[in-house]
Amino acid sequence: MEHFKIENLTFSYPTSKDKKSLDNVSLKIEKGEYIVLCGKSGSGKTTLLRHLKTVLTPHGKRSGEIYFNGIALKDVKNRDESAKIGYVMQNPDDQIVTDKVWHELAFGLESLGCDQKTMRSRVAEMACYFGIQDWFHRDVAVLSGGQKQLLNLASIMAMQPEVLILDEPTSQLDPIAASDFLNTVRKINTELGTTVIITEHRLEDIFPYADRAIVMDSGKIIADDTPRNIGKLLFEQNNPMFTAMPTPVRVFYNADGDGDCPLTVREGRAWLNKEFEIKPQIAEIPCKNIDDDIENPALSLKELWFRYEKDTPDILRGVSLEIPASSITAIVGGNGAGKSTTLKAICGICKPYRGKIKVFGKAVNKFKSGELFKNCVSMLPQDPKSLFVKSKVSDELAEMTKDKNKINEVAETCQITELMNNHPYDLSGGEQQRAALAKVL
Amino acid sequence: MKDDAFSKLHPAVNLLFFIGAICFGVLLQHPVYLLAGIFASGVYYFMLNGRKGVKTILLMIPLFIFITLFNPIVNTRGVTVLFSYLNRPYTLEALIYGVAVAATFVLMLLWFGCYGKVLTGDKFTCLFGNLAPSLSLLLVMVFRMIPNLLQKAKQIIGARSSIGKGTAEKSSIKDKLGSGMTVIGVLTSWALEGSITTSDSMRSRGYGTSKRTSFMVYRMTKTDWILSFIMLLLLGVVIFFAANGGMNAEFLPERNITPINGFNIIGFITYLGYLLIPAALNVKEVIQWNISKSKI
Structure with missing residues (x-):
């Protein structure tokens, strides 16, 4: 039965x-x-x-x-x-x-x-x-x-x-x-x-x-x-x-494979070895050399030290970093490695007890309140729900700027134009992320 | 101190001890007994809180002095007038009574401080879970909700300040209020949203389908039974001496404090012994550990 x-x-x-x-x-x-x-x-x-x-x-x-x-x-x-x-x-x-x-x-x-x-x-x-x-x-x-x-x-x-x-x-x-x-x-x-x-x-x-x-x-x-x-x-x-x-399945069918479809990476590798006797050359992806000295970095961190409480271990230990203007940089690391803490320190949510943070050559603590976040720095938090305060997505965006053209432009980029009249909590996870990104932008 | 020997006992034993200690702390106004109470509660408070505890205990001293000196101002009874002010007498008896009131107050604070450390919320609800399952579940949920909301509030404030919508130190009170209201608004809708999931999760695990039982994670061991027996025995002895007038103390309008003699000193020792049980357990554990260490 x-x-x-x-x-x-x-x-x-x-x-x-x-x-x-x-x-x-x-x-x-x-x-x-x-x-x-x-x-x-x-x-x-x-x-x-x-x-x-x-x-x-x-x-x-x-x-x-x-x-x-x-x-x-x-x-x-x-x-x-x-x-x-x-x-x-x-x-x-x-x-x-x-x-x-x-x-x-x-x-x-x-x-x-x-x-x-x-x-x-x-x-x-x-x-x-x-x-x-x-x-x-x-x-x-x-x-x-x-x-x-x-x-x-x-x-x-x-x-x-x-x-x-x-x-x-x-x-x-x-x-x-x-x-x-x-x-x-x-x-x-x-x-x-x-x-x-x-x-x-x-x-x-x-x-x-x-x-x-x-x-x-x-x-x-x-x-x-x-x-x-x-x-x-x-x-x-x-x-x-x-x-x-999964990747092996996609590779298999896109390469017009015959027979049983591989499901795991292991099966996929076995299938590749059987199918292609001449080993394909793996093209080297050109890697830009990153210069150690960047002129006028958009953001520079020098020897940051931070801990959350007096007797807890240091989370950041001498973090130094320079990021050039108009570039994308990814910070990678395991859980609890201090990735989010670094970002929070840049935004001034965490105040490091040693070290300097400069945004466009100006120390973060010298910015007047609010000035830092006007066209300078923005952070999208992990949980998008923590950003939503209004009952409509369009109101959320209006909280940030009054310029209607700007709002429409951003909504267009983030593909949330159709969702503008919905309640932020009614969106699916991915849509919430996009709406939060739009708000931050 | 994290591994307090007394806290490891069954919550019922803990509760029994505190009921005894706190009731007699209030009822026995005899100075010697009050002294015993302050001493025992202070020692145990220090054992539970370590160096931080010393600070709290030292803070009790000004409080003690304040209550002592303040009592004669509101209470003018007593036969020995020390001095008069604004046509009001300031009497010696009221001052001594002030000492007793202050001592009761201080030992109460210390005992309740220990109580909070030993009988944590979960132990309390565990004790009364079988009597009132729904009420104890409600309490448990509240215990969980408070830290949860605080954490979420922190997250929201952080998120808002990272997009430049937070409050700076210099911003006006009106701005701060406005921003606080927004945070509370978000928090409320977030909590409501979450509570739907919580209730779904509760119902899908059979909440309300049958009569609730309560899971006891603690078990009464032999030690627990023996200790409860000893406590009840000691309490019985104390009650016997109290009933025979060995602990009487009157302050107003005339001092009439029963002197400690060869007979009723037994009552006093029993009382002190009772109060020192938690501290003694800790000392015993340290000694035992050292003995077994020296044998290795």
């Missing part, structure tokens, strides 16, 4: 009368399958996932039926459904309810009314399985984003669900944490046999392990096949989703 069966599901939100968010979707999911759901933003992935859990189902017009273990989902008892269907959302922070790690792990079990003994063993089991024991007694507030999302997953797994639904769980994590997280999800699928349904942008990490990939576009399922075959379908349809496929 199928684990989930969706029959002709059609759904539209009350606000958009003619546009269907889900259009005649039918789908069968077997027990223990690992399914990737992909598609552009706004293609109905989240809407579909939310239908698989009654308490999260959005309001709107709906027809069609969903069965869970052969019973119509709406007839499944609320308590059973909470325990058996786990749902992990995007935002790692807002999903957490309590203030301590151990309490969060137990939250689901507490809600289900488990007794002490069961809770104790399940919580211990999950803490161990997810490697949480080192930070078991900590406050949730001190965890990193990756740890928080892992905690959300562990807290749901403590209820021993049969199905795990993940809605872009790694979209707010850094690449290393994201890869760790996805590996854990795979481990759950293979070791515990939990059915996994996931939507994800980072396909490279999960494509090789998934059983099925389902591609959605404007509320319809347009492709449903194994990951190995799905690339071909998309390539033949000339679908824009093809560009989101």
